Amino acid sequence: MSPRRPDPTTRAALIETAARLLSEEGPRALSTRRVATETGCSTMAVYTHFGSMNDLVREIAREGFARLETYLTSLDTTDDPVADMAVLGRLYRHNAMTNAHLYEVMFGGSSLSGFQLTDEDRQYGRYTLANVVHCAQRCIAAGRFPAGDAELVAHQMWTTVHGIASLELGRYLVEPCTGDRLFESQLVGLMVSVGDEGGAAAGSVEVSAKRFAELVGAENSGCASARAPSIALRARPQSPPATAGRCPQDGLDLADASAKFSPSGD
Amino acid sequence: MSPRRPDPTTRAALIETAARLLSEEGPRALSTRRVATETGCSTMAVYTHFGSMNDLVREIAREGFARLETYLTSLDTTDDPVADMAVLGRLYRHNAMTNAHLYEVMFGGSSLSGFQLTDEDRQYGRYTLANVVHCAQRCIAAGRFPAGDAELVAHQMWTTVHGIASLELGRYLVEPCTGDRLFESQLVGLMVSVGDEGGAAAGSVEVSAKRFAELVGAENSGCASARAPSIALRARPQSPPATAGRCPQDGLDLADASAKFSPSGD
């Protein structure tokens, strides 16, 4: 009574291939056969490791959330929490644009093809908001926002930035109301609407622009792998991947995020 | 030199069937064969009338925009333009929830399945914003909003409400930050952030809630066809459909919105 174990590198490689295909060639390239062929195994491996193609896509969505989390936690806090909040918003949007196809899988709805996330996946994604909630608490503690529900403030931040990012990805925002222009005005307006004073909000948002530019600049010139971040290395936390150790890409520790993938349960 | 004409009723019936399948059974049910079978014709009819399945879906997206337009133009203006604006926001969200699958096709991105809208489709959709722009101008004229770019204000309105609706449809908004709660707070916050005074904004939003409730109530009990609005009757504007004349469903007059559907151009 000791069966053969599945190859963990195959699992990671499948996610890696799938996410790469999605990024490079878009949704149409995401087929079981294509992923299996490019990974160098048969389509059965997908069903052994994930249960179905849908579950592979779900895993890609989780990879997308992990990337977002990486962005949002890459920010050092300062004594201007509102500026920190604005940088978080910029990082969120930057992640959406950089990983556009992943973002659409995360938040694009099933939108044909019948693909669906589970409640667990969404819960996993919502956890990313914890960073924003914490920042909102700091804004309140600093007296910039009135005492209130930090989680509500974080959600207002989220829905607003997502609304712009979503329509931007859908190519709905064109001249003269571009995503950039809308984002800047919304950023200030949002801080004001949740209670910050107008001048202070504008100042913090301006500060955030510089800090964000530095962050993105460092991303593009610093760590070599940051430009084309490797995927799926977090797939099996207990097995140290051979390609690890170049960037703090894994080790996210998102609560009980290491879900099971038992193909039996549909 | 006088070829056989395509049957216009077949074209409308195909759209009708496709939109119904999308509403009743979701994206998975949207297949060429299924639509053709339920309509009572062969799959070739789809290619004769639309060119491809993708073009049929695009037509459904346009139907979605037409429904949105119908909602937004159903509103009578009052001497409280900010309340009018808030009602527009409520109607927008109501339409997104009522026609969820249509809304996802319109704004859900391709998100797998490789389906894509064209620039023309999006332009058609953006035209719906004209109602909101006009309302923003009235807010400025009434002195509620400071002089500024009404189009920008309308876009801020749009991205904000869309952000909530999108995440709500994706089931990302759960207790304690539900879509309802977020929507109400964002509505007031939005009016404040674009320049309205806090108390006046809250008052107008409160007024809008009542007016919206009456509108939705009238929709469900008034005109018989409003409950399950018939689709695709606007498909061929020049041919007066036999079932017309019950509700102001057509006659949108959206600029040069009557596009050609020549299958030749890919």
Added chain:
DNA sequence: TTTCGTAGCACAACAGCGTTATGGAACGCC
């Protein structure tokens, strides 16, 4: 070390998909 049960996974097949080649039938003009 040999044995053996379990499970990974390759191969091939299935139903369904979007799309297209083929050809008969219907239509509007000469």
Added chain:
DNA sequence: GGCGTTCCATAACGCTGTTGTGCTACGAAA
């Protein structure tokens, strides 16, 4: 009536996700 043109039904093509079948590699027990 003849004719040119186009609609559209049938059947086929290559693709998809998924699943049966069976070989084989593995790991613990003997």
